[in-house]
Every structure is written in C-alpha cells, then in structure tokens.
Amino acid sequence: MHRQTLAALSRGLAERRHSSVELTRHFLDRIAAHDPGLNSFITVTTESALTSAAEADKRRSAGEAGPLLGLPLAHKDIFCTTGVRTSCGSRMLDNFVSPYESAVTARLAAAGMVMLGKTNMDEFAMGSSNETSFYGPVKNPWDTTRVPGGSSGGSAAAVAARLAPAATGTDTGGSIRQPAALCNLTGIKPTYGRVSRWGMIAYASSLDQGGPMAQTAEDCALLLSAMSGHDPRDSTSLAEPVPDYTATLGDGLQGLRIGLPKQFFGAGLDAGTERCVREAIAVLEKLGARVIDVDLPNLDLSVPAYYVIAPAEASSNLSRYDGVRFGHRCANPQDLTDLYERSRSEGFGAEVKRRILVGTYALSAGYYDAYYLKAQQVRRLIRDDFVRAFRDVDVIAGPVSPTTAFRLGEKTSDPLAMYLADIYTLAVNLAGVPGMSVPCGFDGGLPVGLQLIGNYFSEGKLLNVAHRYQQETGWHTRIPEAYA
Amino acid sequence: MSWASDWDVVIGLEVHVQLATQSKIFSGSPTAFGAEPNTQASLVDLGMPGVLPVLNAEAVKMAVRFGLGIDAEIGRKSVFARKNYFYPDLPKGYQISQYELPIVGKGHVDITLDDGTVKRIGVTRAHLEEDAGKSLHEDFQGMSGIDLNRAGTPLLEIVSEPDMRNAKEAVAYARAIHALIRYLGISDGNMNEGSMRCDCNVSIRPKGTEAFGTRREIKNVNSFRFIEKAINAEVEWQVEQLESGRKIQQATVLYDPATNTTRAMRTKEEANDYRYFPDPDLLPVVVSEAFIEEVLRALPELPEAKRARFISEFGLGDYDAARLVGDKDLAQFFETAVQAAGSANAKLVANWTISELLGRLNADEKEITDSPVAAGQIGGLVARIADGTLSSKLAKTVFDALWNGEGPTADAIIEARGLKQVSDSGAIEAIVDKVLAASAAQVEDYRASDESKRKKKLGFFVGQIMKESQGKANPQQVNEILLRKLGG
Structure with a gap:
C-alpha cells in the first residue's frame, strides 16, 4: 500500500479495496519499523490516528465520498494541533501542548484526513538541513549519512521513505522545495496569502507559507485544493477564489513559455544538478513548451535581503517565548531578568539565537535604515524582476538547490555556506510568488529537483506543468531501496 | 511662585484614551472593566504560538471620529508597527502600535483660559495601539500575578504640541480632550478605571529664550487635579535644579501624591530601543474619502461649537458657557432645563445649574448624571422664579424640596405648601x-x-x-x- 500515491490510495478507499483503519495501521507500522533510523517524527499520534481513521470509515459508510476522506498524512510540527505537543523542533516548546488547532490541519481534518503524527524540523523552521532540531537531525532515506534538507526535513524524509503518503510543510525561504528536491518529492509553496497562517507558528511572518509535500503533482493538487482559501483570522490571507487544482492537471503544454534566468545557471551550480535540470526542460520542450531567456538581475541580492528580513521578523516573533505563560521556564529564577535570560538561553538552540541576534541588530536604532529598510527596498526590486519576467513567460524554471543532499555535519560550522545553499529558493518567498519542486533525475544516486516558479495565483499552472512532466518521466516514482 | 519672572514653562501632553469598542483591537475578547483576572483573554491576547491579530474596524472608525473632531488630517494610509520590549504583562514581547504613519495627523484643540480667552493647542498626531496587561504585585507570596484582561484593549494615544505654558493650561487641555472624547462617544473617559491617562512632558527655559530645555516625562497621571499638582511639583524641582547650577537629565518620572514630588524611574541612557518595524501580520489601513465623509456626517455638535452657540443663542457669559459645555452630560442637562424654562430664561437656568445644583452635587461628590434634581425640574423651578411666583429665597426652599424628592415638580411643591409669593x-x-x-x-x-x-x-x-x-x-x-x- 505504501508504494501508492495519495490519489491511488484514495481510489482504493472509494473502491473499498482497503479501509482507512487498514491504511493508517500500515503506515503506523512502517513508522514504528523504520523511523528509529530516520528520526523523521517528533510525535507519533497512534491512538488518535486510529480513532480518526475509524471515524473516516464510518463517514464513508454513511455515504460521504470526499477525495481525501480517510487518507493518512503527517504534519510538520509547526502546525498547532489541539491536545498534541507542538514543539516547532525546539526545547522551548517541548512541553507545549497546543490548546487550539491550526487552519491547515483543521481544513485537512475536516476533509477527513488522518494525522499520523508530527514531523521533525529545523528549530522554528530556521535551517536548511534539519540539523538545528532539538530532537536531533533527520537522516535522508536516500543516504542516511546525508541531510534531508530543511526546514521541513522530517516531512520530506517521512514521505520519501513512505512512512506517510504525504505531509504538510512550510516554506519561508525554500523549506518545502529544498527538502522535497533532496528527497525526491513533489512540493509546492503557494502564493503568499493562499494558505492561512492561523496556528502555523511564525518564523518570518511576511514570508511564511504552508503547502503540501507529496509523491506527485496530482497529490499536491488534491491537498492544496483542501488547504487553500480565505481565513478571516489571518489578515494576510487572500480572498481570491480557490480553483480545483486537479481539474487543470491534464491541460496541454503547447505554446507554454518557459523562462530560463541566466542567474539560475551560473557559478556554484553543480554540473550533475545542472544536467538533470536541463534534461527536464528538454522534456517540457518536447511537450510543446518554448524556452525564453529571462533576466532576474537582483537574484544575487536575495540571500542578504532574506537574511536581514527573516531574522528581523523572527527576533520579534520569538519574543513571546519568555518563560512566563507557556514553554520552557528555567528552574528557580532569581528575578525577572534571570527568568528571561536563562529560559531563553536554555530554550533556544544556536541557530535560533544567531538569527534573533542578527534580527535584533538589524532593527536597532541607527541600523534600521541601513539594514531592514534597505533589505525591504531590495525585496521590492526582486519582486519587480519577477513581475517583469512574467510579462514574457508563463513559468520560470531552474534548479531548487545548487547541489544534491550534503553530508550531515558538513555545513554546520559554516552558516554562510548553509545560507548560500538557499540562493535559488529565497527570491520566490521575497516576491511572494508560488514555487514548486519536481523530481527530475539523480546525480550520484541522489535526487535532483527541478524548480518551477509561477506568477501570483498560478499554482494551477505549475501543478499542470509538473503533472504533464511526471506523465513523461518516472523519477518521482523512485523509492529508496531500503524503504521499498 | 518666586521663579515665575525668570522661567518659561513648556508642557506637552500625551493622552491615552481607551476606546469604547465592544471587543479588543486585535481579538474578539470583550473589553468590559472589572472582570475576574484572565477571564477576558483569548488565545490572541495570550500571545499563543501561531495566533494572528485582526484589526477591529470600530476602533479605526473611532480614531477617525476623533481626528475629524480636532480638524486633523486623516492618514489615508496608516501602518501598524511593532514596539518591541520584554515585560511579563506584554504577552507577545511587543506592543502593536503605530509609528511612522499614524491614523490621525496634525490637528488642534481650543481651550478656554480662566480669563475667558481662547487658546489653540496643537495636536501633533493620534495613533491606535493595544494596551498591555496588568502586573499585580500583592498577594502572591513574593511572586507577581499577571492579569491579561486589559491586554489588547484599544487605545488612542493623542500627542500634543509643546504649546502649554503652565499647569492650568495643561489641565484645561486635558479637560477639553476629555469633553471631546465623551461628546464623540468614543470613550467613557473614566479616569478612575484608567480609560484616560496622561503623560506630561515638562521642561523650563529662561524667560524670553526660544530653545527648549531638557524635558522630563511624568508618566501615567490619572486625574485632572494630579496633572496640575504633578506639573507644578516638577517645575519647582526643575527650577531648583537649574538655579542651583545643576543640569537636568532627560528622564521618565512618576508623581507621588503622598509627598507631592516627582521621582525618576529611568534616564534616557536606560531607555529601551523599541526596534519599531511594520507589523507583517497586518495590512496597511486605507481610509477612503467616502468613509471619512460618512464619519463626518455622523459627528455630533462638539464642545467648541456648542460653547459658541450657548453664547450667541442664550446670551451666556464666556465662563458659564465654557463650564456647561465642558461635560457632555452637563450640557445636555442644561439644554433640557432650558427647554422647560423657556429660552428667554437660559441665563437664569445657567446660574441655577452652575451655582446651586453643581455646588450641591460637588459637596455630595455626585455626577450630573446622578443628580437627584432632574433637568426638567430645574427648568420648571426657574420658570416660576422668572414669572415672579417665587422669590429667590422661596426658590431655594423649593429646590431643597426637589433635591430631597419631596415632590415631582416645582409647581406641585408650591401648591402643596402654599409657597406662592404674595404679590397682591x-x-x-x-x-x-x-x-x-x-x-x-x-x-x-x-x-x-x-x-x-x-x-x-x-x-x-x-x-x-x-x-x-x-x-x-x-x-x-x-x-x-x-x-x-x-x-x-
């Protein structure tokens, strides 16, 4: 059962080939058997999963027939889930049992999906390798000496090893797309405002966006249709109507204009990765697409702009973790300052502290104009680059990550090298446009991801392009041997 | 005051007004005063992980009402910013406020001085923000309690220009703001419950010079009487400092009514760097021309206009008119009484209301809304004085009877006791x-x-x-x- 896509499992449920309880039990068993070697879950919710599965089966017997009814999935531990620990990968929230439910998990639960558990992640989503988690690093199922990417590394590893048929992730600077690429998954970061952020623990509010990570574009379309939509509790959520993303998956690609920015194929890009990406583009051309050169002149500024804006917002977003109302509190505080200092120094890990300090500095009196304001101006330039490019093309294509999965520990001592690995993903968040990662080959036995970027609200088009590509290729169907 | 010939006093006020919305500014929790601690605090007010603020449209409307009431520029696009600092009763570690682009820009308020002259005080800006919770330092065996009922209550912070030159002007300004917010119906203005609080920025400079001296800010003064006393105490202190050759350091101070002195809380060097930046969880607030028109049309008659009308329509003196319009309920009382007495008798109604009724109410520490004598009763009484039925002495007897509830109207009391003046x-x-x-x-x-x-x-x-x-x-x-x- 675990070799099937979400869509196939959905058909199986509809045709009564398996029940939700059977499916759920199967994946729970796989988690028990395989996760000790991967560390992709922080919390496995065995009991409540079986209860929800039984509930879903009952709903189906009563005549309900939604496409997601009874399908299991895993949630990144950044989404608040009622009565379940929601740690955000941090010691700070190790004891935090959420009293409420996030919009994303609530929508999927309402559609009848069954939560298997909460997946590991970089602490507060700050990282590109899943090595900053308080719960230890996640291993890449394709090579357990390597990172799965981050920050949604647990979700990526869990789906890659088929411990869950699909998972949710969040993407602030590539945190869905990069782990999807490194683990051979299909993942999409929607337009900013497409998916409600209510109950999604904030890292950098103006960049954070939730989205699905799955085996195929079709599975992503199913999930995204259910996750999206206006939410009055999130002022940045958009009132734009949500199309059925599965309806346009099969559209032809004749005349599709694909933009190739030269900035995506410059120095720093691994030859093997470049080869896979160019081959994928050739496949799309064969399907009728036309390739056009585009220019994103400010792309190289996305790393410095992101690493000012995201930490600045984070420094403020993480102020609420003060040991007063919830979360970690140090033992026997002497006074208020001691309570703050020790609770926060014990509760946060090194990377989180680094970004809080960077962000605090960037917002300080006397530096605000030079850093935060300047970064916002750069952000506007980057956005304008995309707006200009999308006058001439329908999608932009390129790599997700400059390399395949790197070794655990390889970049932990060099944050700058780690930050530079995000060069192709950050601009998409800064501009707020949708972007996705699609498996497009292997280099040295490790998966490579093709990035597709679209104009605002063009998720349907991206999923359509990815789906047509996946009908021509088999990369996305590959499963690491040990987990087949 | 011996120094008065040597020094000029410069005062600016920051008035925090709690807006009378049903729910909080960024959450749906109720704002009622006096509930059990932490019973009016939602997930948002608690600053739970993952929660988001949603702006209360009513608070925006009230701020615009105020802006139009002081003839101010309305910010067509205003932006909420985060003011970052750590305090246990500030759940998110930042206060959502407005910084660079406030909802209300430059405006002005006219105050009437003791000699009847009118002085115009500039208002620099007014912005929306959320209140913090309350720290309770008693009854917790050495620990502090936190009550977050107040966290997220909408406030309008009104910042004046440094246009006031003595404590009396500052009080007159504060009273004018108080009257205005009550006329506009945007706040109950209840100072005992903290619905209106004042920060007073005070500095002095040698008489006749232009440059401002170093100012100190007296925080959280919560009555008109204390505004006057606190400023006078602070001025005395500053004069003494400068005259004895010491310097004044910029500082935040608290006024202690028990000792009638001000005491420094923190100096500029110890001040927080609030690291303001636009709140990414909230969109800019765009106010349309049509919305402003709609709010403008719904504005009631405001104190200044009412004062002018009382003078022209009823022939009241400057002092009486200013006194009566200073409180919305009092002005309303007066007009109702005039209706009963006839407008030709308005001056007499003003006299009786101010000297007799307010005197009695003050002595009993009662508000006009609690007056045992109703406006119609005063009007009926004045009508009988005016037509010669009652001498002023008899009128006082009738007033006492009304005060004590001994009859429904002046006429009924006159009739029952045969108090009619004999003119035969x-x-x-x-x-x-x-x-x-x-x-x-x-x-x-x-x-x-x-x-x-x-x-x-x-x-x-x-x-x-x-x-x-x-x-x-x-x-x-x-x-x-x-x-x-x-x-x-």
Missing part, C-alpha cells in the same frame, strides 16, 4: 400696616433719623414683614409700600 398689594399693605402698628417706637425712631441712617433701619421692618408673610411677600412690593407709609 392689598394683602401686603395689610401686613405692613399690622407690623407698623406693632412697632410704634421703631417707626418714631426711623422718622427722627436722617436719610443716611434710615436705609439701615428699614431692614428691621422688612424682616418683620417677611416673617409675618412667611417669606411669601414680594420683596419689591414690600419695599415700595413700606417706604410710602413711612415716608409719609
């Missing part, structure tokens, strides 16, 4: 004759006295006559008849 000259003449007949010796003495002493001696007869008539004889007629009879 035959009846008065009879009483005069009776008194004169019984006081032959005094009459003789009077007639023997020269003109200069007679006036004083006349009082004896008047007193006797009034006593005989039980105070009901028309005093003017008594005088006339008496003089005629005595003069012979």
Whole structure:
C-alpha cells in the first residue's frame, strides 16, 4: 500500500479495496519499523490516528465520498494541533501542548484526513538541513549519512521513505522545495496569502507559507485544493477564489513559455544538478513548451535581503517565548531578568539565537535604515524582476538547490555556506510568488529537483506543468531501496 | 511662585484614551472593566504560538471620529508597527502600535483660559495601539500575578504640541480632550478605571529664550487635579535644579501624591530601543474619502461649537458657557432645563445649574448624571422664579424640596405648601400696616433719623414683614409700600 500515491490510495478507499483503519495501521507500522533510523517524527499520534481513521470509515459508510476522506498524512510540527505537543523542533516548546488547532490541519481534518503524527524540523523552521532540531537531525532515506534538507526535513524524509503518503510543510525561504528536491518529492509553496497562517507558528511572518509535500503533482493538487482559501483570522490571507487544482492537471503544454534566468545557471551550480535540470526542460520542450531567456538581475541580492528580513521578523516573533505563560521556564529564577535570560538561553538552540541576534541588530536604532529598510527596498526590486519576467513567460524554471543532499555535519560550522545553499529558493518567498519542486533525475544516486516558479495565483499552472512532466518521466516514482 | 519672572514653562501632553469598542483591537475578547483576572483573554491576547491579530474596524472608525473632531488630517494610509520590549504583562514581547504613519495627523484643540480667552493647542498626531496587561504585585507570596484582561484593549494615544505654558493650561487641555472624547462617544473617559491617562512632558527655559530645555516625562497621571499638582511639583524641582547650577537629565518620572514630588524611574541612557518595524501580520489601513465623509456626517455638535452657540443663542457669559459645555452630560442637562424654562430664561437656568445644583452635587461628590434634581425640574423651578411666583429665597426652599424628592415638580411643591409669593398689594399693605402698628417706637425712631441712617433701619421692618408673610411677600412690593407709609 505504501508504494501508492495519495490519489491511488484514495481510489482504493472509494473502491473499498482497503479501509482507512487498514491504511493508517500500515503506515503506523512502517513508522514504528523504520523511523528509529530516520528520526523523521517528533510525535507519533497512534491512538488518535486510529480513532480518526475509524471515524473516516464510518463517514464513508454513511455515504460521504470526499477525495481525501480517510487518507493518512503527517504534519510538520509547526502546525498547532489541539491536545498534541507542538514543539516547532525546539526545547522551548517541548512541553507545549497546543490548546487550539491550526487552519491547515483543521481544513485537512475536516476533509477527513488522518494525522499520523508530527514531523521533525529545523528549530522554528530556521535551517536548511534539519540539523538545528532539538530532537536531533533527520537522516535522508536516500543516504542516511546525508541531510534531508530543511526546514521541513522530517516531512520530506517521512514521505520519501513512505512512512506517510504525504505531509504538510512550510516554506519561508525554500523549506518545502529544498527538502522535497533532496528527497525526491513533489512540493509546492503557494502564493503568499493562499494558505492561512492561523496556528502555523511564525518564523518570518511576511514570508511564511504552508503547502503540501507529496509523491506527485496530482497529490499536491488534491491537498492544496483542501488547504487553500480565505481565513478571516489571518489578515494576510487572500480572498481570491480557490480553483480545483486537479481539474487543470491534464491541460496541454503547447505554446507554454518557459523562462530560463541566466542567474539560475551560473557559478556554484553543480554540473550533475545542472544536467538533470536541463534534461527536464528538454522534456517540457518536447511537450510543446518554448524556452525564453529571462533576466532576474537582483537574484544575487536575495540571500542578504532574506537574511536581514527573516531574522528581523523572527527576533520579534520569538519574543513571546519568555518563560512566563507557556514553554520552557528555567528552574528557580532569581528575578525577572534571570527568568528571561536563562529560559531563553536554555530554550533556544544556536541557530535560533544567531538569527534573533542578527534580527535584533538589524532593527536597532541607527541600523534600521541601513539594514531592514534597505533589505525591504531590495525585496521590492526582486519582486519587480519577477513581475517583469512574467510579462514574457508563463513559468520560470531552474534548479531548487545548487547541489544534491550534503553530508550531515558538513555545513554546520559554516552558516554562510548553509545560507548560500538557499540562493535559488529565497527570491520566490521575497516576491511572494508560488514555487514548486519536481523530481527530475539523480546525480550520484541522489535526487535532483527541478524548480518551477509561477506568477501570483498560478499554482494551477505549475501543478499542470509538473503533472504533464511526471506523465513523461518516472523519477518521482523512485523509492529508496531500503524503504521499498 | 518666586521663579515665575525668570522661567518659561513648556508642557506637552500625551493622552491615552481607551476606546469604547465592544471587543479588543486585535481579538474578539470583550473589553468590559472589572472582570475576574484572565477571564477576558483569548488565545490572541495570550500571545499563543501561531495566533494572528485582526484589526477591529470600530476602533479605526473611532480614531477617525476623533481626528475629524480636532480638524486633523486623516492618514489615508496608516501602518501598524511593532514596539518591541520584554515585560511579563506584554504577552507577545511587543506592543502593536503605530509609528511612522499614524491614523490621525496634525490637528488642534481650543481651550478656554480662566480669563475667558481662547487658546489653540496643537495636536501633533493620534495613533491606535493595544494596551498591555496588568502586573499585580500583592498577594502572591513574593511572586507577581499577571492579569491579561486589559491586554489588547484599544487605545488612542493623542500627542500634543509643546504649546502649554503652565499647569492650568495643561489641565484645561486635558479637560477639553476629555469633553471631546465623551461628546464623540468614543470613550467613557473614566479616569478612575484608567480609560484616560496622561503623560506630561515638562521642561523650563529662561524667560524670553526660544530653545527648549531638557524635558522630563511624568508618566501615567490619572486625574485632572494630579496633572496640575504633578506639573507644578516638577517645575519647582526643575527650577531648583537649574538655579542651583545643576543640569537636568532627560528622564521618565512618576508623581507621588503622598509627598507631592516627582521621582525618576529611568534616564534616557536606560531607555529601551523599541526596534519599531511594520507589523507583517497586518495590512496597511486605507481610509477612503467616502468613509471619512460618512464619519463626518455622523459627528455630533462638539464642545467648541456648542460653547459658541450657548453664547450667541442664550446670551451666556464666556465662563458659564465654557463650564456647561465642558461635560457632555452637563450640557445636555442644561439644554433640557432650558427647554422647560423657556429660552428667554437660559441665563437664569445657567446660574441655577452652575451655582446651586453643581455646588450641591460637588459637596455630595455626585455626577450630573446622578443628580437627584432632574433637568426638567430645574427648568420648571426657574420658570416660576422668572414669572415672579417665587422669590429667590422661596426658590431655594423649593429646590431643597426637589433635591430631597419631596415632590415631582416645582409647581406641585408650591401648591402643596402654599409657597406662592404674595404679590397682591392689598394683602401686603395689610401686613405692613399690622407690623407698623406693632412697632410704634421703631417707626418714631426711623422718622427722627436722617436719610443716611434710615436705609439701615428699614431692614428691621422688612424682616418683620417677611416673617409675618412667611417669606411669601414680594420683596419689591414690600419695599415700595413700606417706604410710602413711612415716608409719609
């Protein structure tokens, strides 16, 4: 059962080939058997999963027939889930049992999906390798000496090893797309405002966006249709109507204009990765697409702009973790300052502290104009680059990550090298446009991801392009041997 | 004040007004005062992980109402910013406020000084923000309690220009703001419950110079009386510092009513760097022309306009008019009373309302809204004074009866007690004759006295006559008849 896509499992449920309880039990068993070697879950919710599965089966017997009814999935531990620990990968929230439910998990639960558990992640989503988690690093199922990417590394590893048929992730600077690429998954970061952020623990509010990570574009379309939509509790959520993303998956690609920015194929890009990406583009051309050169002149500024804006917002977003109302509190505080200092120094890990300090500095009196304001101006330039490019093309294509999965520990001592690995993903968040990662080959036995970027609200088009590509290729169907 | 000839005082006020919305500014929790601790705090107010603020449209409308009430520029696009600092009663570690682009820009408020002249005080800006919770330092065995009921309550912070030159002007300004917010219905202005609080920025400079001195800010003053006392205490302190050759450091201070002194909390060096930046969870607030028009159309008559009207329509003096419009309920009371008394009697209504009724209310520490004598009752009383039915002495008797609830109207009390003034000259003449007949010796003495002493001696007869008539004889007629009879 675990070799099937979400869509196939959905058909199986509809045709009564398996029940939700059977499916759920199967994946729970796989988690028990395989996760000790991967560390992709922080919390496995065995009991409540079986209860929800039984509930879903009952709903189906009563005549309900939604496409997601009874399908299991895993949630990144950044989404608040009622009565379940929601740690955000941090010691700070190790004891935090959420009293409420996030919009994303609530929508999927309402559609009848069954939560298997909460997946590991970089602490507060700050990282590109899943090595900053308080719960230890996640291993890449394709090579357990390597990172799965981050920050949604647990979700990526869990789906890659088929411990869950699909998972949710969040993407602030590539945190869905990069782990999807490194683990051979299909993942999409929607337009900013497409998916409600209510109950999604904030890292950098103006960049954070939730989205699905799955085996195929079709599975992503199913999930995204259910996750999206206006939410009055999130002022940045958009009132734009949500199309059925599965309806346009099969559209032809004749005349599709694909933009190739030269900035995506410059120095720093691994030859093997470049080869896979160019081959994928050739496949799309064969399907009728036309390739056009585009220019994103400010792309190289996305790393410095992101690493000012995201930490600045984070420094403020993480102020609420003060040991007063919830979360970690140090033992026997002497006074208020001691309570703050020790609770926060014990509760946060090194990377989180680094970004809080960077962000605090960037917002300080006397530096605000030079850093935060300047970064916002750069952000506007980057956005304008995309707006200009999308006058001439329908999608932009390129790599997700400059390399395949790197070794655990390889970049932990060099944050700058780690930050530079995000060069192709950050601009998409800064501009707020949708972007996705699609498996497009292997280099040295490790998966490579093709990035597709679209104009605002063009998720349907991206999923359509990815789906047509996946009908021509088999990369996305590959499963690491040990987990087949 | 001995220093008054040497120093100029410069005062600017920051007034925090709690807006009377049903729910909080960024959450749906109720804002009612006095609930059990932490029973009016939602997930958002608690700053739970993952929660988001949603702006209360009513708070924006109230801020725009205020802006239009002070003839200010309305920020067509205003932006909420985060003011970052750590405090246990600040759940998110930042306060959502407005910084660079406030909802209300430059405007002004006119105040009436003691001598009746009107002074215009500039308002720099007014912005929306959320209140913090409350730290409770008693009753927790060495620990502090946090009550987040108040966290997220909408506030309008109104920042004045440094246009005030003494404590009395500052109080007049604060009173004008108080009157305005109550007229506009955007706040109950209840200072005891913290619905209006003042920060007073005070500096002094040598008389006749232009440059501002170093200012100190007196935080959280919560009554008009304390505004005056705190500023005067602070000015005394600053004068003493400078005159003894010391310097003043920029600082935040607290006023202690017990010692009537101000005491520094923190100096500029210890001040927080709030690291303001636009709140990414909230969109800019865009106010349309049509919305402003709609709010403008719904504005009530405001204190300044009402004051001018009371003067032109009713012929009131500057002081009376200013006094009456200073409180929305008082002005309303006055107008209702005038309706009952007739507008020709408005001045008399003003006199009775201000000197008699307010005097009694103040003595009993009552508000006009708690007055035992209703506006219609005062109006009815004044009408009977004006038409000669009651002498002022009898009127006081009737007023007392109304105050004590001894009758529904002045007329009913007059009727029941037979308090009608006697203006029948035959009846008065009879009483005069009776008194004169019984006081032959005094009459003789009077007639023997020269003109200069007679006036004083006349009082004896008047007193006797009034006593005989039980105070009901028309005093003017008594005088006339008496003089005629005595003069012979």
